[in-house]
Amino acid sequence: DEALVAVAANFAEVAEGLFPIFKDKTGHDIIATIGSTGKLYAQTLEGAPFDAMLSADTATPERLVADGKAVDGSSFTYAVGRLALWSANPARIDGDGRAVLEDPELRYVAIANPSLAPYGAAARETLQALGLWETLQLKIAIGQNIGQTFSMVSTGAAEIGFVALSSVLSPRAGGQGSRWDVPQEFHEPIRQDAVLLEHGADNMAAKAFLNFLRSPEAVKVIESHGYAIWQGDEGRPD
Amino acid sequence: MELTVDLRVDLADFSLEVRQAFASTGITALFGPSGGGKSTLLRAIAGFERRAAGRIVFGEEEWLGPDRFVPTHRRGVGFVFQDARLFPHLSARGNLDYAWKRAAKAEAGFFFDDVVGMLDLAPLFSRRAGQLSGGERQRVAIGRTLLSRPRLLLMDEPLASLDTKRKSEILPYVARLPAAFGIPIIYVTHALEEVTQLADRIVALEAGRAVAAGGVAETLARLDLPGVQGRFEAGAVLAGRVAGQDAALQLTLVDLGGMSIEVPGIGLSPGAEVRLRVRARDVSLALDRPQGLSIRNMLDGRIVAMAPEADTAYAEVLIETAGQQLRARITRAAVQDLQLREGQPVVALVKSVAFDRQALPRAPADGGD
Amino acid sequence: MELTVDLRVDLADFSLEVRQAFASTGITALFGPSGGGKSTLLRAIAGFERRAAGRIVFGEEEWLGPDRFVPTHRRGVGFVFQDARLFPHLSARGNLDYAWKRAAKAEAGFFFDDVVGMLDLAPLFSRRAGQLSGGERQRVAIGRTLLSRPRLLLMDEPLASLDTKRKSEILPYVARLPAAFGIPIIYVTHALEEVTQLADRIVALEAGRAVAAGGVAETLARLDLPGVQGRFEAGAVLAGRVAGQDAALQLTLVDLGGMSIEVPGIGLSPGAEVRLRVRARDVSLALDRPQGLSIRNMLDGRIVAMAPEADTAYAEVLIETAGQQLRARITRAAVQDLQLREGQPVVALVKSVAFDRQALPRAPADGGD
């Protein structure tokens, strides 16, 4: 079988790593369409032939269920994002991020758009928790998503930025720079939910893939990319 | 096919109102001062002027009517524009081919070479419009239009930018077109010489109205025409028949109906009708036939009218000779000296060289005037 | 300021090579067959032709040299184009104002009204170029150029699209410009009439070479010029002085140096130099002075040369009279009848009306020919 899965851009790299394993294991083909969660939502609403969605948030799958476009009860958290304050300059961030954020020499700090990207919301919460949100207002450059935010930092346009830990850890990023892994208590957990869509309600491949995401094999891959696994409301991942 | 026009064109500060029939054969000169409406009339006939209202009928076809507007390409008119309007993206040759390809080709293909030869276009073939001189452009434009084999040829001052020599080469060719291809021509010009050398009829336009129309002879003989043209070029046209040829001296004897005159050799066989324009300024008057003069044409006649021109040195004298009318323009001083009066018999002296060299046969089929 | 030109322009199939000085006053006619290079030369002088190589010097200024190219707007030349080139985005008035605003204005402002009046431009003021007739466009273009008060005026067939009447109104005005404003004019034309009425000098261009150059009288008198122009218009120019006026009969008596002739009134005071063009076809010959003729000008002379034209009915006869040369074109039949020979005394008969009406004073400052 074959399934068309809509994947949030930040998870695209991981997803692409998972497909071959899944194929080996089950023989099913997965085709991914990558986009921002908002766009994927609008498209699903207008009849896009997506069978499942790996969203970057929890709200969208919920909304899709409410709209009748997703199978009720099929959603679950497949990954939890980790936020990192990162600079392409290996000497810029030394230990605690607070010092560099309070540095008057700092020109720009990049974050993802808090209203679009969960990583952005988390970054804002972090800055609020640090009590720096107000003072940094004019230094905040906003990327539309976590990928753009990473671009802003990696090109040096912004000296530092709150990016996904998964991006920093990606072999594509080249492993340079300095970072501060934001402690998870600074923000709400960045839960990314997957959901089976109406279009794929009877698609074996889609269902199998969603199950596969929860398999230890998949979890290992996901974690290796810098994501955590949701342990339920009672317990926070380490 | 006759063209009848009953038109009204209202432009910003100008209105054209013309009701006129144009004969189905030969050449009609559209004549008149600059801004008189000649181009506007021509454009309306061609179907370029959407503001034209009224009727245009060509033969059986109604081109313009209350509910009818036949577009230009269906009218089959050829138009030589005042500004040549060559296609700038094509070479001279390309321009000619453009017309030739779309022509209604009944006859054989020699016509193309014919036109090219007559207008001497071959040396220009490879040039673009931008690489041609003013006169060359106009020659190509004329050739292009001829090659499209129109059913009615409209020419808007086609020869204004050509030198005298070229002009005298092309004029006879144009003059032969109506007879050769059976197409009528309406020909706009400022040059009275072109009128007399070419035209069978004149329509004079002034301020948007046809102020005079008719055969060339009658119209030119009218004394009020100078207002249109300036007095310098006015004259009269004599009709006659070829009576004989003197090959050695290159002279043709023309019989004007009783009297005969010599004109430079025109290669026509005896009996052929010819039309000779005599400019008033080329006619002198004598009381008796003088002797020992190089002027060889002496026509006995009678003064029928005399009009001294105020403010000038001249007087216009209308003479009847051989049943036709001739105009002479002489000084008022001469009138005084010779004591000329209306009714008086005089001898009109006409230098034979004063005849237009290209005096041309009237189109045989023409019964219009 | 004298203009000297030593130019070479190589175009695709044509090369112009001219080495010529143009006098600093008066009007030089640039004359020659279509495609001869007249426009190309004018464009090179104006600085439009980047392919021009050589030297152009105007007075003290080098306009073109080995390392020098003065752009048009710094040359201060006015150019009347063969195609009027009005600015289509401006009204006629706007076009005039455009020039007037940029003119070097030393004198008072009456000049504007002067030009407008002479060319009768006021009725056209509000029209756009697209709303003007061909002749009207050209009139506006002439006015526009005059209003820019150039230091050198280049005119490319400015009057070709005008009717005879208009032309005869505008010609005298153009003729007066060099004297009135001290600017020389180079004037391209096909019409010999315009040459004689206007020009002080002629430069004849053929196939890119200057084939003849000099004073109007000498150049036109040359028997080989007809090759350029066609024989019909050839003639000679007589120089004389005003001897007296007959106001009642509107005649002016001109002294040719011993002999006198009458011409239509030209309002000049006695003593003024004048130039009169006599076309060969307007001159008749007589063995003795005839009587009772309306022709009043009889000049005693002697035949100095005679050239029968093969293939035509004509012979050209060169006559010396009053120390000047006159040409007559008569039939070979007349030569036979009158038994004319070189050296023979004859009387040249010239209809006074045959003089150009606009026979004009030579520019007083002109010592060029």
Next chain:
Amino acid sequence: MADMEIPDLGPLWLTIRLAAVTTVVLLVLGTPLAWWLAHTRSRMKSIIEAVTALPLVLPPTVLGFYLLVLFSPNSTLGGLWLSATGSTLTFTFTGLIVASAIYSLPFMVQPLQGAFEAVGRGPLEAAASLRAGPLDAFLTVATPLALRGYITAIVLTFAHTIGEFGVVLMVGGNIPGRTKVVSIQIYEHVETIDYASAHVLAAILLVFSFSVLMAVYTLNRRFPVHAG
């Protein structure tokens, strides 16, 4: 910046096809519209001209969103299309073409209109007097004289369609092999920090486009049409 292997070139072909088809479609539709605008005296002219330019002012994604809504089988248009053709306009190549054409309309119409206006009536009258009918005159006279306008229009339309991805992404849904064009692919690579692949693809795209453009301009110089 690890692997420099050549990325998947499928989206590139899809893009070229899309750009080519869109350009052709717009040539066919834009030419009569531009011609009409250039020659009409209708009072509607200014309105139509303004409307023609409007697709530009919306952000592509937003325009894409509205087109998505318009094309969706839930809408009247999309529903009609579905019942007429059996397939949807959304998430199909056909839909991409329609969307691109709408978005790029001004790039086609505006330069053409300007070129037709510059040609004017003169040459058309000349052609008509040589028995060329309107279509004939249009093809053999107006078109070559407006060549420069066509080049501008084609270049802007083609290049813009290649680069565009906001509308395409929204309406097409980024489905590999069907609606995933190279602009989206590059965009994805940048978004997913796969800069190496992005560089390679961008370079290929630039070289390809540069070659096409150079060819167009060189041909135009070789066979020029000058108004002067």
Next chain:
Amino acid sequence: MADMEIPDLGPLWLTIRLAAVTTVVLLVLGTPLAWWLAHTRSRMKSIIEAVTALPLVLPPTVLGFYLLVLFSPNSTLGGLWLSATGSTLTFTFTGLIVASAIYSLPFMVQPLQGAFEAVGRGPLEAAASLRAGPLDAFLTVATPLALRGYITAIVLTFAHTIGEFGVVLMVGGNIPGRTKVVSIQIYEHVETIDYASAHVLAAILLVFSFSVLMAVYTLNRRFPVHAG
């Protein structure tokens, strides 16, 4: 689709300023370039023409990414700019203008070049013979005769800058009051499924743009310049 209250209009003004400034900057830079291209016989012409169109073929975000690299203080250009002006090109209004100008360059240059070519040398020669210097002739003759080209160029540039957001987003960093333009704002509303606000903003933008365009076209009709 809940609240219909008017959204924050700050970004709209910023957008209009950006579009206006970009258009003016491109008018100033694009005019001489288009003029040169229209009149040169240089062999470089085709190359420059092709290069001019290249910004279009890259997806805006990707172009934005490369501009970000180019403008970043770590780069030569960005570094020079920083030391010369004391502020960066990235994440500033100035940077937005530069980026928009680069992206919209073809929209300005191509129609202008076409219009200048259509005007030809004739009218310029006439102007020069009336003592108009090159600049004078350019302003008083070439410009009005190329008016239609200017309108096309300005409309395409202005409208496109208004709608563009890929480049702007990347280079500008979406900083409220400084670089947050309305296209980003609408985009955000669509992405966050706040369709009501998106509709309102899009409607405002469309009405505004339509009015501007109508005004331009109506003025152009009122004072037309025809080549024929």
